[in-house]
Amino acid sequence: MSTFAEFFAGGGMARSGLGPDWACLFANDKDKKKVASYQLNWGNAEITDKDVKEVSSTDIIGEIDLVWASFPCQDLSLAGGGAGLKGEHSGTFYPFWKVIEQLILEERSPKIIVLENVLGTLSSHDGEDFRAICRSYKKSGYCFGAVVVDASLFVPQSRKRLFMIGVKNDIGLNEALVSPEPIEPFHTKRLRQAVNQLDPNCRDSFVWWNVPTPPHRNVTFADIIEDRPTGVVWHSEAETARLLELMTPVNLAKVTAAQRSERRMVGGVYRRMRKDADGNKVQRAEVQFSDVAGCLRTPRGGSSRQTLLIVDGQNIRSRLISTRETARLMGLDDTYKLPENYNEAYHLTGDGVVAPVVRHLAHHLFEPLLSY
Template sequence: MQHSYYDFFAGGGMAGFGLGSDWRCLFANDIDAKKAASYRANHAEDALLLRDVAQVTLDDLPGSADLVWASFPCQDLSLAGNGAGLAGKRSGMFRPFWQLMRDLHADGRAPKMIALENVYGAITSNGGRDFATLAAAFSELGYRFGAVVVDAVHFLPQSRPRFFMVGVRGDLTIPDALVADGPGTLWHPPALVEGCRLLSQTAAGRWQWWNLPTPPARTIALSDLIEDQPTGVDWHSAAETQKLLGMMTDHNRAKVTAAQATGERIVGTIYRRTRADANGVKRQRAEVRFDQIAGCLRTPAGGSSRQTIMLVQGAHVRSRLLSSREAAALMGLPADYILPARYNDAYRLAGDGVAVPVVRHLAQSLFTPVLRANRLALVA
């Protein structure tokens, strides 16, 4: 049986790839024309509305969805943001989105489940009060809800922890196996446990500690995804690579030397960051890692946010930007996913997205079991 969903702030449609063919999209929206073009190119059978969520109405939402997925803007909740939180212009888009959830509820079309996705900083933003606001929103509509932090590194060679709050409509059965008696170390970090202390008594009464299974060991390494002949980017000149090496601290330069000493082909990644030196002077540094895990993909707001590849093989060291196809692979997108032609547009699409196998894990471990349990209850 096929399930249905709405995809708010849909971007390039990565959530849909994670949900898979058992799910049918009834509605999708985004405000970014370039991302919308990518969505349409890769989800030709789905209709996407290019419109600000504040301008979406009930009439735009067909039928009744089993799941609402919402990867609402993260900029004001990010640890690198301006601290505005849910009061900010971008992350504040949660409020008109949730008004639509209230409207669906009043219209007798409350979705069976609602899943929010955002950055880890959503837990601690505004002293944890933004987290409490999200919890209160679920509680006011009678949803039983909980949150998990899932790092894409369990599935892909990218360090990408993300916050997911999932609510189940109050009239539905939740299988006992999906709920734990308390927090678990894998999915409920200390910041999340601490954030629960700010919940109102009513919200705390509806809180669930979601019990997700441990995923199988990841079998793919960063080097498996790196192209020898990259698309859309060129290898740096020797002088450019030497400049990167010159920007490293002794600690990071020693990592390169150790990689050279192995004589093997070793792939690392570099981010440029501004750090204070021993005298307190801020300098741009190149920080490298060779643990076969990429740093978290970010949107290319500036040159420092683009991840650089460093390929070491004996004395030979090469460097270049991560290609857009490699960025897509690090998000779990299929090789035939149609990317924007411009590098920055493709990199931004990936950096703003949700990791496909993380969505798949949530669907298989939580969404589908809830729907199956309630379908069986109706049949019985």
């Protein structure tokens, strides 16, 4: 059985993705409510609510095959203030890496180190934050590569994330796991541009991980919607009518098309401030009917929660997305226990990693690397 440690663990979605053949030796998250959810699903043994700045290698017992770190994204995202790795939140990368350096000094180097974050990591501070992370891998004796994965390949949610994967230099790389050149869809133009800006010394340690694309997803957004949701209530007819009144003619045309589709259609609605014909800012409701939901985000920072518009012929209803539906969008099965409080559950799921993406990377990359 392979072993792992999970930093910034949240509700343990990386653990869910890795699966039962992986043994957790350590997990941390400073958010006590997230820790409570982790314990509710995985037990009390491995998780601590220590801030990563307070964690040391002595908190981790044993040899670790893989370290997973979904460090905070606020300072790297478009919605953030642009502080990058110098920011209060995303800057926790550095105390995390200090723990890695302690493990290396103790001759307990993790075989694989995985970092997950938003795509803003590639361009933050004109790419310098990405280059700093790459230099950390290089300096610590790891070859490394990256993939960009849109969770919509696995679940009905548009959620693009960067996964940086480093492997100890003394681990042999099966030639089937690397490509001599970047390959779509996981090596995007944006990633290639960031890699091209690495200094030659660092670029020598970069590899293009060769990950197969998954089978075609056969679950749509409408498939995960509950007929009798818990924790949310259907809007009144007047509330739904008001939502429609906020739509532009183009968005109303989308609703009309959904009514004519001869099947139930589910649209995700966001309220945005837009300029009208006179240049005045007005609130608009924008709807998107596709087989995927918009990216789940945490309520903090001004990100709005998703409203659903369910169209079945002439019948139009609306409501907030339920927390169980958000969990399904993260690839969690219905046995996963969620907080009873709506905002806490929404925050937990919106701040996590999509479990089937982790499973795909584990099956096609991590596990072959460890068995080679």
